[in-house]
Amino acid sequence: MSEKITSRSQNYSEWYTDVVLKAELADYAPVRGCMVIRPYGYGIWENIQQALDWRFKATGHANAYFPVFIPYSFVQKEAEHVAGFAPQLAVVTHGGGDELEEPLIVRPTSETIIGHMYARWIKSYRDLPVLVNQWNNVVRWEMRTKLFLRTTEFLWQEGHTAHATAEEAESEARQMLDIYADFAENDGAVPVIKGRKSGSEKFAGAERSYTIEAMMGDKRALQSGTSHFLGQNFAKAFDIQFLDQDNQLKHVWTTSWGLSTRFIGAIVMTHGDDQGLILPPKLAPLQVVIVPIWRNAEQKAAVLENTNQLKTALAERLTVKVDDRDGVTPGFKFNDWELRGGPVRVEIGPRDVAQQQVVLARRDTGEKITVPQEGLPSRVEGLLANIQANLFKRAAAFRDAHTFHLTDYAEFKTLFEGEQVPGFILAYWCGNTTCEEKIKEDTKATSRCIPFEQDGQPGRCIYCGAAASEKAVFAKAY
Amino acid sequence: MSEKITSRSQNYSEWYTDVVLKAELADYAPVRGCMVIRPYGYGIWENIQQALDWRFKATGHANAYFPVFIPYSFVQKEAEHVAGFAPQLAVVTHGGGDELEEPLIVRPTSETIIGHMYARWIKSYRDLPVLVNQWNNVVRWEMRTKLFLRTTEFLWQEGHTAHATAEEAESEARQMLDIYADFAENDGAVPVIKGRKSGSEKFAGAERSYTIEAMMGDKRALQSGTSHFLGQNFAKAFDIQFLDQDNQLKHVWTTSWGLSTRFIGAIVMTHGDDQGLILPPKLAPLQVVIVPIWRNAEQKAAVLENTNQLKTALAERLTVKVDDRDGVTPGFKFNDWELRGGPVRVEIGPRDVAQQQVVLARRDTGEKITVPQEGLPSRVEGLLANIQANLFKRAAAFRDAHTFHLTDYAEFKTLFEGEQVPGFILAYWCGNTTCEEKIKEDTKATSRCIPFEQDGQPGRCIYCGAAASEKAVFAKAY
Numbered sequence: 001m002s003e004k005i006t007s008r009s010q011n012y013s014e015w016y017t018d019v020v021l022k023a024e025l026a027d028y029a030p031v032r033g034c035m036v037i038r039p040y041g042y043g044i045w046e047n048i049q050q051a052l053d054w055r056f057k058a059t060g061h062a063n064a065y066f067p068v069f070i071p072y073s074f075v076q077k078e079a080e081h082v083a084g085f086a087p088q089l090a091v092v093t094h095g096g097g098d099e100l101e102e103p104l105i106v107r108p109t110s111e112t113i114i115g116h117m118y119a120r121w122i123k124s125y126r127d128l129p130v131l132v133n134q135w136n137n138v139v140r141w142e143m144r145t146k147l148f149l150r151t152t153e154f155l156w157q158e159g160h161t162a163h164a165t166a167e168e169a170e171s172e173a174r175q176m177l178d179i180y181a182d183f184a185e186n187d188g189a190v191p192v193i194k195g196r197k198s199g200s201e202k203f204a205g206a207e208r209s210y211t212i213e214a215m216m217g218d219k220r221a222l223q224s225g226t227s228h229f230l231g232q233n234f235a236k237a238f239d240i241q242f243l244d245q246d247n248q249l250k251h252v253w254t255t256s257w258g259l260s261t262r263f264i265g266a267i268v269m270t271h272g273d274d275q276g277l278i279l280p281p282k283l284a285p286l287q288v289v290i291v292p293i294w295r296n297a298e299q300k301a302a303v304l305e306n307t308n309q310l311k312t313a314l315a316e317r318l319t320v321k322v323d324d325r326d327g328v329t330p331g332f333k334f335n336d337w338e339l340r341g342g343p344v345r346v347e348i349g350p351r352d353v354a355q356q357q358v359v360l361a362r363r364d365t366g367e368k369i370t371v372p373q374e375g376l377p378s379r380v381e382g383l384l385a386n387i388q389a390n391l392f393k394r395a396a397a398f399r400d401a402h403t404f405h406l407t408d409y410a411e412f413k414t415l416f417e418g419e420q421v422p423g424f425i426l427a428y429w430c431g432n433t434t435c436e437e438k439i440k441e442d443t444k445a446t447s448r449c450i451p452f453e454q455d456g457q458p459g460r461c462i463y464c465g466a467a468a469s470e471k472a473v474f475a476k477a478y
Numbered sequence: 479m480s481e482k483i484t485s486r487s488q489n490y491s492e493w494y495t496d497v498v499l500k501a502e503l504a505d506y507a508p509v510r511g512c513m514v515i516r517p518y519g520y521g522i523w524e525n526i527q528q529a530l531d532w533r534f535k536a537t538g539h540a541n542a543y544f545p546v547f548i549p550y551s552f553v554q555k556e557a558e559h560v561a562g563f564a565p566q567l568a569v570v571t572h573g574g575g576d577e578l579e580e581p582l583i584v585r586p587t588s589e590t591i592i593g594h595m596y597a598r599w600i601k602s603y604r605d606l607p608v609l610v611n612q613w614n615n616v617v618r619w620e621m622r623t624k625l626f627l628r629t630t631e632f633l634w635q636e637g638h639t640a641h642a643t644a645e646e647a648e649s650e651a652r653q654m655l656d657i658y659a660d661f662a663e664n665d666g667a668v669p670v671i672k673g674r675k676s677g678s679e680k681f682a683g684a685e686r687s688y689t690i691e692a693m694m695g696d697k698r699a700l701q702s703g704t705s706h707f708l709g710q711n712f713a714k715a716f717d718i719q720f721l722d723q724d725n726q727l728k729h730v731w732t733t734s735w736g737l738s739t740r741f742i743g744a745i746v747m748t749h750g751d752d753q754g755l756i757l758p759p760k761l762a763p764l765q766v767v768i769v770p771i772w773r774n775a776e777q778k779a780a781v782l783e784n785t786n787q788l789k790t791a792l793a794e795r796l797t798v799k800v801d802d803r804d805g806v807t808p809g810f811k812f813n814d815w816e817l818r819g820g821p822v823r824v825e826i827g828p829r830d831v832a833q834q835q836v837v838l839a840r841r842d843t844g845e846k847i848t849v850p851q852e853g854l855p856s857r858v859e860g861l862l863a864n865i866q867a868n869l870f871k872r873a874a875a876f877r878d879a880h881t882f883h884l885t886d887y888a889e890f891k892t893l894f895e896g897e898q899v900p901g902f903i904l905a906y907w908c909g910n911t912t913c914e915e916k917i918k919e920d921t922k923a924t925s926r927c928i929p930f931e932q933d934g935q936p937g938r939c940i941y942c943g944a945a946a947s948e949k950a951v952f953a954k955a956y
Contacts, residue, residue: 029545036595039540062517067507067631068615091572096619097565104509116508137546141574153545
C-alpha cells in the first residue's frame with residue numbers, strides 16, 4: 001500500500017528494497033536468504049516466461065524437467081565446475097527418517113544431471129541436436145542476499161543443448177544470447193551490451209561465457225542473462241558420445257544458457273523513480289488501471305456503469321483492472337498505482353461520464369490528457385507502445401550519458417575515487433588476468449564483458465599499455 | 479522408438495512402465511525414486527497447466543511462489559500435519575559448507591510456510607479472501623515408487639486460500655474440486671467421481687478432504703486431484719488473524735488443493751492400449767502427425783511440397799508435426815506414433831497428391847478413411863472433437879461396467895478373492911473407521927470416497943449392518 005518510500009537519490013539500495021516490498025513484488029521468507037514472490041511480482045515473472053518461452057520454441061527447443069536432487073559425486077566430475085559451486089551447495093543428508101548413503105545436493109544448476117541423462121539418450125548423429133530447456137528453481141547458498149538480485153533460491157530457466165560439432169554449439173550459444181538481448185530490449189525496455197566474459201568471470205565449466213550487461217539506475221552493471229559454450233567439458237565428464245555419420249564415436253559439444261527472476265530486479269532498477277516502480281507495458285501484469293471517481297451513491301452508479309463498459313472494451317486486448325475500492329480516496333489510489341508502476345491510468349468521474357471522455361495518465365512521464373471515450377482501446381494501445389519505446393530510449397540515453405571511452409588509467413581511477421559509481425568504462429584491455437585484477441583492486445570495477453561490437457582498431461591496454469585488439473566494459477557490478 | 483511393449487492384459491504394470499519409457503514420457507533419474515520428465519511428457523504437463531491455470535484465474539486466483547525450504551519447526555506446529563508428513567521428509571542439514579543451526583526440510587506441501595506468510599499479510603477483512611496458487615516441485619520420500627504415480631519428487635500446483643468465514647472456505651474447496659472434475663472430464667477425457675474422503679484417508683491437517691477418483695484400465699482407483707477444507711487448524715497453528723467488520727479479531731478459514739504430474743499417469747492408464755498411449759486431443763502435445771510416403775526422389779519432392787501446404791493450413795489451429803525422417807519406413811512411423819498416442823495421423827503418398835486427398839487414421843479406434851484435401855483443417859478439428867468425446871464415453875462405459883452396487887458383504891469379499899481387482903464397489907457404510915479397516919483387511923479395498931451424488935435413501939452398513947445414510951466407493955487403489 002501507498003506508504004512512503006525512501007527517495008532514490010538519497011539511498012538507492014533502500015529505495016530498491018522499499019519498492020520491491022511496498023509494491024508487493026516480493027517479501028522476505030523465514031528461511032535465510034530466501035524470498036517469497038508475491039502475486040504482483042509473479043505476474044511479471046509469468047510475462048517474462050511467456051516472452052522467452054515462445055522464442056525458445058520458435059527456435060526448436062522443447063521444455064522438460066530434471067530432478068531437484070543431484071548425487072554429490074556428479075558435481076565432482078567436472079573439475080572447474082565443482083571448484084566453482086562447492087562453496088554454495090545445500091546438502092540433503094537425511095531422507096525418510098534415515099541418513100542417506102550418498103548425500104544429495106539441491107541443484108545449483110543442472111549441467112551434471114542433464115549430462116548424465118544425455119549420455120543415456122544420445123546414441124547417434126540422428127539424435128542430435130538435443131534442444132531442451134527447463135523452468136525451475138535452483139539453490140545457491142549466498143552470503144549476502146538481496147531481493148531478486150541474489151537469493152539463496154531463485155527461479156530461472158536453464159537451457160541445455162548437445163550438438164555434433166563445435167561450430168553448431170557455438171552458434172547455438174550466440175543465438176540464445178541474441179534471444180536474451182532481443183527479449184531484454186523489446187519486452188523489458190532494458191538496453192543491454194552483448195559480449196564475452198573474461199576468463200575470470202566465466203561460468204565454472206564453460207569454455208566461453210556470453211552475457212548481456214545492463215546499466216541500472218545507480219550506474220552499476222547487472223549481468224542479466226548468460227549463455228555458455230561448454231565445449232566438450234561436460235561431454236567428457238559424463239561420457240556423452242554419439243556415432244557420427246563417418247562411423248566414428250565422438251563426444252558431443254554442449255551449451256547452457258539461463259535467465260532468472262533477477263531480471264525483475266533489472267526492471268525495477270532500470271525504470272523506477274521516486275514514486276516507485278515503472279513497468280514496461282509488455283511485462284506489466286496490469287497494463288491499465290481504471291480509477292472511477294464519485295462523491296455520492298448516484299454518481300457512483302453512473303460512473304461504475306460507464307467504467308465497466310470501458311473495462312470490457314479494453315480487456316479484449318489488454319490487461320485491465322478497475323480499482324473500485326471503497327474507503328480510500330482517488331488520490332490514494334493514484335499513488336498506490338504509481339508505486340506499483342502501472343503504465344497507464346484511466347480516471348473517470350461524473351463529468352467525464354457526461355462528456356463521454358476520460359483522463360489518461362502515463363506513468364513514465366506523469367503526463368495527463370483528456371481524451372474522448374470513443375476509440376479508447378486503440379488510443380491506449382498506442383500510448384502503451386509509446387511508453388514502451390520511451391522507457392527504452394530513456395534508459396539507453398542514461399546509459400550512454402554514463403559511458404566513458406578512456407585511454408588514460410589515471411582518469412579511470414579518478415572516476416572511481418571514493419565510493420563513486422561513474423557508469424561504464426570502455427577501454428582497451430590486453431586480456432591479461434593480472435591487469436583485470438589490478439584494476440579491480442584500484443577501482444572495485446570488474447570487467448563486465450568484451451563487447452561483440454568493436455571498432456576493429458588496435459589499441460593499448462589501459463592498465464599495462466601492451467598491444468590490445470579489443471575493448472572491454474569495466475564497471476562496478478551487482 | 480517403436481520397440482515391442484508388454485501386452486496390457488498380460489502384465490498391466492509392466493505395460494504401463496513400457497509405455498511411459500518407450501513413448502519417451504519419462505525416464506528414471508540417477509536419484510532414488512526420482513524421474514526425469516522428457517519433452518514429450520512435459521508437453522502433456524504444459525497442456526495440463528494451461529487447462530488448469532485459466533480456470534484458476536477465471537475464478538479469481540493469482541499465482542505466486544514460496545520457498546522450497548521450510549524450517550523444521552514449522553512442520554511441527556500442526557499436530558496431525560507433522561504426524562502425516564514426518565516419515566516422508568528430505569532434510570537439508572548443510573548449506574554453504576556449514577552445518578545449519580536448524581535443519582530445513584524440502585517442502586512436501588506448503589501449508590506451513592504459506593500460513594506463516596499469510597499471518598504477516600492478512601490484517602483486516604479487507605485483505606480477504608486471499609486466493610493464491612503456486613506451480614512448483616515437492617518432495618516426499620516414498621518407499622515404493624512408480625513413474626508419474628508416486629515419485630520422490632513431483633510437479634504439481636498447490637492452491638492456498640484464506641477466508642473470513644467457514645462457509646466461504648467450504649465453498650472454495652468445493653469449487654476447486656468442481657474445477658478439477660471439469661478439467662479431468664473435459665480435457666483429460668477421464669471420468670471421475672467427486673466425493674469426500676473418509677477420516678482415515680483425509681489430508682494430514684484437514685477438517686475435510688475432497689477428491690476426484692478415477693478408474694484405471696486395470697480397474698484400480700486413482701486419486702486424481704484433491705481439495706481440502708482446513709478449517710482453522712493452520713490459522714491457529716500460524717496465528718493468521720484478521721480484524722473483522724464487527725471489530726473482532728478472528729482466525730481465518732483456509733483451504734488447499736492440488737493436482738500433480740500423477741494425472742499424466744491417469745491419462746496413460748485410462749486410455750492406453752496394447753499399441754501404447756492414446757492421448758486425449760485437448761492435452762496431446764501433437765494433435766496431428768503427417769506421414770509423407772514416397773519411393774523415389776521425384777515422388778519425395780512432390781509429396782513433401784503438398785505435405786508442407788497441408789501442414790501450414792492445419793497448424794493455424796492445431797499442433798502438427800511432419801514426420802519426414804529418412805531411413806525408416808512409413809510402417810515404422812505409423813507404429814511409432816501409435817505408441818506415442820498421437821490422436822490423428824494423416825498419410826499422404828504420390829497417388830494422394832495426384833488425387834488431392836489424404837488418408838486420416840484415428841488412434842482411438844484405428845479407423846482409416848480417405849478424404850479430400852479441401853477443407854482438411856475443419857474435418858480434422860471435427861475428428862479430434864469426436865475422438866475426445868469417444869475417449870470419455872469409452873472410459874465412462876468401462877467404469878460403469880465395473881461398478882458394483884452391493885448390499886451383501888459376502889459378495890463383496892468374493893469379488894476380491896485371490897488377487898482379483900473387480901472395480902468399484904458402491905455400498906452403504908456407517909462411517910465407522912473400524913468397519914473400513916476390517917474391509918481393508920479382508921479385501922485390500924479401501925474407501926476411496928463418499929460420493930457427493932447419493933440417492934438419499936437410508937441403508938445398512940455393508941460391514942456391520944448399522945444404519946447408514948450414505949454409500950461409499952470401495953476399491954483397490956494406486
